[in-house]
Amino acid sequence: xxxQDFTLLTEYIDLSQLLKAAGLAMSGGEAKMFVxxxxxxxxxxxxxxxxxxxxxxxxxxxxxxxxVCIITT
Numbered sequence: 001x002x003x004q005d006f007t008l009l010t011e012y013i014d015l016s017q018l019l020k021a022a023g024l025a026m027s028g029g030e031a032k033m034f035v036x037x038x039x040x041x042x043x044x045x046x047x048x049x050x051x052x053x054x055x056x057x058x059x060x061x062x063x064x065x066x067x068v069c070i071i072t073t
Contacts, residue, residue: 003067012053013070015040015060024062039063 006013006022013021016031019040025031032050034040040047041061042054054060056072 001061001065001067003069005069005071008054008056008070008072012055014050015042015047015052015054016050018054018060018068018070019062022066022068024066024068034062 019031
């Protein structure tokens with residue numbers, strides 16, 4: 001599984017925005033489709049909310065192949 005850290009510069013980031021910013025989705029629409037299709041977990045739990053607010057310490061797994069750890073500065 002590929003792993004990457006994502007440095008959060010604001011209080012939170014929406015799940016669909018993170019997928020796009022981390023390069024896992026080419027567009028916001030594609031990111032929302034991935035969430036709707038059940039390809040995303042947050043902190044080990046399936047996530048269906050496209051606008052889920054992610055904060056430092058959250059871990060997102062996409063398609064069981066990509067892990068994104070949210071870190072703060």
